Amino acid sequence: MSHHASPVLLGRRRFLEVAAAFGAVLAVPLDAAIARRGEVADSELTDWVFIDQAGTVTLGLCQPEVGQGSYTVLPSILAEELDADWPAIAVRWVMGRDAYKIQFRNEKPSQKEGASTSTTKLYARLRTAGAAARIMLVSVAAARWGVAAGQCETRDGWVHNRATGEKLAYGTLAPDAAKLPVPSDPPLKERSAFRLIGKSLPRRDTAAKTNGSAIFGLDVTLPGMLNAAIRIAPAIGGWLVDVRNEAEVLKQPGVRHILKLDDAVIAVADRYWQAQRAVDLLDVVFSPGENGHLSTALIDNLAEAGLEAEIGVPALSQGDALRIIGQHPDRVIESRFSVPHLAHAAMEPMNATVHVQKDRVDVWGSIQSTDATVTAVAKICGLHEDQIHLHVGFLGGSFGGKIVPSFVAQAAKAAKALGRPVKLIRTREMDIQHDHFRPNNKGRLRAVLDADGYPLAIHARVCGQSLFATTRPYWLTRTPLGDYDESMVDGLYQQTYAIPNLHVDVIQTPLPIPVYFMRSVGSSAGVLFWESFITDLAHHAGIDQYAYRRHLLRDYPAGLRVLDAAARAAGWDRPAGPDIARGIAFNTYFGRGGSFVSECAEVVELKRVGDRWKVARVVCAMDAGLVVNHNTFNAQIQGGIGFALTSALKSEITFRDGAAEQSNFTDYPLLSIAEMPEIVPVIVESDRPPQGAGEIMVAPLAPALSQALLHATGRRPDRMPFRAEWFQAHA
Amino acid sequence: MSVTFSLNGKPVTFDGPDDVPLLWAVREHFSLTGSKFGCGIGMCGACTMHLDGAAVRTCVMAVGHVRGRAVTTIEGLPTDETNPVHQAWNELDVPQCGYCQSGMIMATTSLLARNPNPTDQDIDQTITNLCRCATYIRIRAAIHAAARRA
Known part of the structure; x- marks a missing residue:
């Protein structure tokens, strides 16, 4: 049993049966949970498999359910090898052991979700754990029957004796099985024997998410809990100078405390609505700090200047691109692109509930990064990390936004000051304005074509704020000319197109803006630059866009297969018709640190409706290795394209006087159902194990869309988001 | 008060x-x-x-x-077979993160009460709730499925 988790709280069968969702058990009062500690009589077979005497098989889940389906997909991998009775299993949140940690590049392994690694990194680990537990159960059954293990088979939570037809339930075998050593290298099933993996299992959390019983961070309620609202200094790096009417606001009904932080003020009250009202009433003076001059014009100017710099830090230099381009100034084709900062804007605003006691801290909330949160809270509370207990339920979306635990830290400070459980909820305005944003970027691409119209040489230059320099300087790549951030040139520096001479370089413009990863992060800029430029080159050469890309992929059959599948499904070989315009784009997505390789090609179809072009259909072909669950995989394709389309059409964070200007869905709008296109998912089957699947459909969407606009209107947008005027149809 | x-x-x-x-x-x-x-x-x-x-x-x-x-x-809606909206939502496995879905279901139930067989255009005009996971394709399909069931 993990020393961090609340085993009793999460393991009680009744709750899991009633709720059919781990989220629901979070509603159990904390005090009751502590009082019941020690009641559990689970047998632990591996770090992941817990079986109680009543026979309930509980599977460990170390990756939060943010919507991607981890609550269904990951346990199904365990259950497959365990031969558990899938409809009857329970799922328990687990944390605090090495088995639950994932290594990201050169970092110390940690428990967190991100970078499309949940299934890719855990697939083999979970299969092995499930298979090991199965062998342990079989060993006990075989011994009881006095037969060889080979005479036993397992099915739906039972071990069967082939010879006699007898059977024993996992629950009766588990106590003895738990005493056996865990086999380290158990044989795994052949794919042909899979009963769960590769199928289309329904999600385990759907019922709870449709009847209102699913418990998100926002819904956590504890005895004696207070509620907090916060106002953060608007300017980045700003600070709190004065609260002028604190005494007056403290007299408002229910208001308990006004807590002044360096950069924010928090009101704590009995009810959240009282706390929010108190914050709204506060007469607060903030200083803009040192960044009051920061504006989007300044950010743009810095990036523009970087594009013109003599030398960038090279991320890739193959052949002799700079010389060839320098020698043929009259033949150079140049395009420029720009993407803004973006906010994650998950539907559930950031929130956390913290209870600080003398020797332990309990944290509930919308938390994507387990270990980082433990570290942050331990530091604030002056306790050891072992004393921090996280209770992670359902997250109302994250997309990378809930990895940085700044909102948990704010809640912890309030809880520490009050000595009672405190739930802090950011308003939508606080959630958007004080997000850690996807960085901005600008690209300048230059090419010289060969006699056939294909690229002889390309120089790609990217300039913007560095994600790694801001968040993980130890991930910067060192070169004699300086450091560069590979995420700024994702989609550019690792090429599967055959380009004989290619130079990719990077210029960082340091900015004080807090930035972080966001679904497909670097690729959502780099692939726009690259594929839009390929569009320009094909257009210039007068060659069909699909044929052009086929030619560039000639040495990479894995990509060609996916490109062909998308074109075939879209009917690319047939004329589009007068009121339809199409665009095609391709990307090989390399997981961070070489963790996976996924292929994705998309065809965007615009349809003319009156005097507007509307995104009507998107064909998305993907090779992401073995698809563990077709149901959730298709949902990722649908949702990922909707996410990408939101960025392409709408999303932009701008800055003025040091502060983000957008703060709610009025000025940071999301895609609506009326704007959602038809989506045709094309799964290109593969013998490879599961590869990253949650992010890779995002990047090709915008360049395929911009190419379709070029075909429709003769003009190609070069700046995200593509504003409404680009969709104007000519009479 | x-x-x-x-x-x-x-x-x-x-x-x-x-x-x-x-x-x-x-x-x-x-x-x-x-x-x-x-x-x-x-x-x-x-x-x-x-x-x-x-x-x-x-x-x-x-x-x-x-x-x-x-x-x-x-919480006040029935979740059994008498409620075609829940049935459709479950059958099509609509939610991803799930946070917006209770609002979506309430909006849909209200729409179907007034317009038992909505067109895509009716849905576009009425279901203006937002979903950051963009589960809209399954939402639309579930609304039509619920209309057929009712």
């Missing part, structure tokens, strides 16, 4: 100012947390409930406005 109304068929009394948003009155005083806070300006629809059977956005509706009237939340 008190407001009596019907909540999921039972009379309740909220002891507090009239201008508290209905969403927070229901979530904090009556412990029904299925309705969510998303934007606070009535734009995203995560807070959708029914007022006398029609969908309303409750993060911007004063509790005083519902005095003597009937409020229904997601």
